Amino acid sequence: MDYRLGNLKLKARVFLAPMLEPNDIAFRLLCRRAGCGLTWTGMTSALSKAKLDLDDKPVLQLFGNSSRGIKSFMKEYDSRVSGWDFNLGCPSKLSKKLKHGACLNDLEVIEDILRVMRSCTRKPLTVKIRKSDLAFDILRICEEIGVSAVCIHARTLSQGYSGEVDYDFALKIKEKASMPVIFSGVSNLNDVEKILRDFDFVMIGREAIGRPGIFLGLENKSGQLLKNGTRTNTDEHGLKGDEVGFGEYLKLAKKYGLYFRQVKYQAMNFTKGLADGKKLRGDLVGAKTTEDIERIMGRKE
Numbered sequence: 001m002d003y004r005l006g007n008l009k010l011k012a013r014v015f016l017a018p019m020l021e022p023n024d025i026a027f028r029l030l031c032r033r034a035g036c037g038l039t040w041t042g043m044t045s046a047l048s049k050a051k052l053d054l055d056d057k058p059v060l061q062l063f064g065n066s067s068r069g070i071k072s073f074m075k076e077y078d079s080r081v082s083g084w085d086f087n088l089g090c091p092s093k094l095s096k097k098l099k100h101g102a103c104l105n106d107l108e109v110i111e112d113i114l115r116v117m118r119s120c121t122r123k124p125l126t127v128k129i130r131k132s133d134l135a136f137d138i139l140r141i142c143e144e145i146g147v148s149a150v151c152i153h154a155r156t157l158s159q160g161y162s163g164e165v166d167y168d169f170a171l172k173i174k175e176k177a178s179m180p181v182i183f184s185g186v187s188n189l190n191d192v193e194k195i196l197r198d199f200d201f202v203m204i205g206r207e208a209i210g211r212p213g214i215f216l217g218l219e220n221k222s223g224q225l226l227k228n229g230t231r232t233n234t235d236e237h238g239l240k241g242d243e244v245g246f247g248e249y250l251k252l253a254k255k256y257g258l259y260f261r262q263v264k265y266q267a268m269n270f271t272k273g274l275a276d277g278k279k280l281r282g283d284l285v286g287a288k289t290t291e292d293i294e295r296i297m298g299r300k301e
């Protein structure tokens, strides 16, 4: 079955949420391999000159507090992405200082940025918001501008990433919105089925860190939950759990030349939920080279 986000056809309604540190290209590719409908990059500045790896055709998330640089940035990358997103949800200290993310509360500026973004692409444009007094005003602006979907993470700025998600608030957004709504803030993967009855799409953040295999069979629960958290359903997907495991991550990390520091961080993430995870993490602390990591993670003698 195909689903639609703007003019984009999708095979699945479960996405990888934008996450700055975990969502490197190797990890995002594994998520796609496991059946994730669409991946998001972490938040990116339109003024950034960093090299971007986009082979998974992600939704590229921008953040900022003005439209400066957006036109030329989007022109450069539009053909390599599935869509664009604007971050109005980040609660970090830097967001507070620079007034972006969830701290950007000037509706005129928000409107200007979204209008510029809309004018630069025919691809889906989404906006990620939090629970706030401004949420419904932002929703109205999104509707006027022709934003393709709104993503709601129904925690307030002061909650950060903890505390309860206000599901009823998210439902109110869904009720008011004339466009599709993506739900963010899944703390238990067993809730995904219900969320997909209430919302158009769902994105998974922390539950996916170090476990790209969770996307296998997540929507219909046909996947088996393996010991390491990898769901696999070889009949349906033609994949083994290992094909979205750390060995594959490493191959891709090498291919894309990811920094050692990032590979070590992901190795730590992949040990999450493993029976010997604590020991592995202890060993990884001392790893100085990629070869050390390979040896510790058991890929090389």
Ligand SMILES: Cc1cc2nc3c(=O)[nH]c(=O)nc-3n(C[C@H](O)[C@H](O)[C@H](O)COP(=O)(O)O)c2cc1C
Binding pocket: 017, 018, 019, 020, 021, 022, 041, 042, 043, 061, 087, 088, 089, 090, 128, 153, 161, 184, 185, 186, 187, 203, 204, 205, 206, 207
């Ligand atoms: C390590 C980390 C980095 C994140 N980076 C971003 C980001 O760059 N942009 C964004 O919109 N949200 C970011 N988020 C928020 C997630 O996209 C998501 O909305 C939030 O974690 C709640 O969903 P979850 O419970 O599935 O993790 C980040 C979250 C985490 C844990």
